[in-house]
Amino acid sequence: MKKLISLFTLAGLLIIATSSMTYAQDDKATTDENATQEKVETTDEATQNADAEQAADEEAVNEEEAAAPQSEDKPLHQQLKIKIIEGGPMFMGFVILTLILGLALSFERIIYLNLATTNTNKLLTKVEDAINQGGIEAAKDVCRNTRGPVASIFYQGLDRYDAGIDVVEKSVVSYGSVQMGQLENGLTWIALFIALAPMLGFMGTVIGMIGAFDAIEAAGDINPSLVAGGIKVALITTVSGLIVAMILQVFYNYIIGKIDSLVNSMEDASISLIDILVDFQAKNK
Numbered sequence: 001m002k003k004l005i006s007l008f009t010l011a012g013l014l015i016i017a018t019s020s021m022t023y024a025q026d027d028k029a030t031t032d033e034n035a036t037q038e039k040v041e042t043t044d045e046a047t048q049n050a051d052a053e054q055a056a057d058e059e060a061v062n063e064e065e066a067a068a069p070q071s072e073d074k075p076l077h078q079q080l081k082i083k084i085i086e087g088g089p090m091f092m093g094f095v096i097l098t099l100i101l102g103l104a105l106s107f108e109r110i111i112y113l114n115l116a117t118t119n120t121n122k123l124l125t126k127v128e129d130a131i132n133q134g135g136i137e138a139a140k141d142v143c144r145n146t147r148g149p150v151a152s153i154f155y156q157g158l159d160r161y162d163a164g165i166d167v168v169e170k171s172v173v174s175y176g177s178v179q180m181g182q183l184e185n186g187l188t189w190i191a192l193f194i195a196l197a198p199m200l201g202f203m204g205t206v207i208g209m210i211g212a213f214d215a216i217e218a219a220g221d222i223n224p225s226l227v228a229g230g231i232k233v234a235l236i237t238t239v240s241g242l243i244v245a246m247i248l249q250v251f252y253n254y255i256i257g258k259i260d261s262l263v264n265s266m267e268d269a270s271i272s273l274i275d276i277l278v279d280f281q282a283k284n285k
Helices: 002-067 076-087 089-116 120-134 136-144 149-159 165-183 187-219 224-284
Strands: none
Touching: 089 165, 089 187, 089 224, 120 136, 120 149, 120 224, 136 149, 149 165, 149 224, 165 224, 187 224
């Protein structure tokens, strides 16, 4: 009997111990699961916060990039195209037209003057040698085969040698004036475009300001957005006109300097030609 009670007692103790261990394991597992779930939830929340912050940063960066001027990323010709459109096709078209015509005339004059430039010392030497060896006709052939205004002046003077030195001198002076007029051909038009370009720009400025004041009058209030458009057009046209005038002024001054150099060479060479003819006439007397 005592053994049976002992067995039942031992079995009960084993059942209680097993139940306690199972409960403890279940409790621990539940605790671990809750901790893991809380950790996961915390991690998810942190991740969501990080994603939200990253999205906010990217949105801020995108807004800054959108707000920043995009012209910096565009080539120069596209920026100029945008400015021309913003300045208004009417006045900007006239300003660009003055630039094109002025540059065309300037390039034509530069090419003409470069072709008219000759080595006057070398030409004088050839003419003097031809006069001493073959006479006036040989010197005329040298001038006929040489390009440039100096050779043309020499030819006109040599062609009138039989009329006397005084006639030769007058002929050289007169034909020199003709050649100088040909060198200066087209300069008045370049000067016109230099003066016209800023005038067109200032006209665009005045019209842009009139449009800005009309917008203010129509709105009945001074709003910067209303005035900005007209002022922007005014400034763009003014700057464009001034830039065109400055570009053409540089070419104009270069052409004037080139003409002055050629005229000085023509005058110096003409004096030398008269001296050569005087010596030749003295030798043949």
